């Protein structure tokens with residue numbers, strides 16, 4: 343041991359979000375003799391480590407956990423309710439922090455609200471937990487043969503604890519789906535019809551809802567694994583290479599300020615879609631596709647109020663999903679290249695009169711996520727000398743919507759109004775396009791491909807072409823243009839990479 347760190351392990355995992363945790367889980371299951379160290383730059387904010395902060399019952403303790411996840415400048419203003427998000431200000435969501443500068447370049451659209459979480463569990467301690475399956479062109483064609491992708495997605499469901507019935511008691515969610523289906527389902531195959539949103543949420547024995555975070559992905563088997571260690575407040579500054587292959591990492595203890603080296607033949611970089619390429623770049627691993635094909639899902643929101651419903655009035659809530667929430671899914675198709683996440687609230691994003699009682703579950707927040715027209719020029723680049731608040735190479739985002747993107751956004755605006763009118767009376771005049779980066783679903787920056795042709799960073803097992811033993815994980819690996827929430831797909835891809843390492847260590 344050197345300080346809080348082992349000197350030598352079989353596998354180092356950089357980052358403790360759902361993707362890194364999937365590696366730890368599969369290795370614990372399939373290579374129980376392997377030594378695994380997970381290093382996380384942020385603090386532990388929940389118990390068990392990586393647990394979703396929404397499971398913290400006390401609001402003050404929950405807010406404290408969110409603040410401690412908000413990176414070096416923690417504690418600034420955040421947007422709370424869906425109404426606040428709609429205001430379109432450059433403010434982060436609770437538990438996240440924004441890229442301070444370099445988020446846009448002259449005459450480009452940029453990603454003004456590109457965000458991160460720094461805590462054990464990563465964004466997975468703060469997410470909404472929607473886990474839809476990709477469809478049509480969202481799917482990764484080269485993994486589609488012989489059911490490979492579907493088997494991996496099923497493993498992703500298992501690791502994340504995905505269910506479809508957690509909100510079945512929510513009022514009117516059946517009615518919302520019925521009204522949406524009436525205008526959407528015609529001509530669609532059954533798996534692409536309006537349905538309950540699969541969610542990484544389950545009901546506990548005491549009847550309360552529990553959101554899955556990395557704690558669920560890690561599972562008891564990883565926590566009980568004596569060869570697994572998780573060290574928080576630990577910044578991985580670079581991957582060490584010997585003859586071009588992984589030989590370990592350099593890590594800075596953010597508590598003591600000391601730097602240590604850990605030797606390892608396998609290094610998994612699961613440091614989110616913007617910071618994974620940062621770690622590779624800082625290590626001198628700079629393939630042509632690194633940071634490129636960056637894509638975010640432009641998000642459009644609208645709100646309606648269910649018509650013809652009656653019930654008691656709800657207390658004006660904080661906008662968080664509650665027992666009265668329902669979450670419905672309008673799946674992506676190539677014909678309608680948007681993914682619909684339809685949430686029911688008991689609070690309105692538009693101020694309503696105080697004497698206007700809100701029937702619980704009757705406010706319907708509609709969100710459409712658009713698939714991006716992929717371009718190599720959309721990228722996160724890194725500065726040679728300037729550094730960020732952690733001392734890592736500073737980011738420069740290059741990001742531009744194409745004519746095709748603008749056409750899809752225009753179609754999505756029409757579609758969301760159509761859906762809003764189908765479920766009830768619109769509360770808004772016009773749909774609102776959230777600032778770019780709001781989806782928190784950044785992808786493509788360490789993308790997977792079938793050959794080392796300059797358009798991908800890693801092979802179909804997530805191993806970096808030019809650096810054997812270095813694996814990449816997270817949304818950055820996804821090579822397709824998706825509109826659906828990406829975490830399930832990322833975890834599925836992580837399962838495949840982890841199995842590959844487990845085979846080698848067996």
Ligand SMILES: Cc1cc2nc3c(=O)[nH]c(=O)nc-3n(C[C@H](O)[C@H](O)[C@H](O)COP(=O)(O)OP(=O)(O)OC[C@H]3O[C@@H](n4cnc5c(N)ncnc54)[C@H](O)[C@@H]3O)c2cc1C
Nearest residue numbers: 357359360361383460464465466470471472578816827829
């Ligand atoms: C409010 C919110 C709602 C969301 N809703 C959904 C949803 O409904 N469905 C969905 O699919 N996705 C959703 N997301 C996105 C989802 O949380 C992410 O897709 C998911 O967490 C990505 O997992 P990851 O492990 O790749 O990255 P992360 O969870 O971001 O974890 C990466 C970790 O790496 C650490 N790290 C970074 N650099 C270093 C370094 N150099 N050294 C050590 N550690 C490092 C970070 O601190 C972080 O903890 C949401 C996110 C938020 C914030």
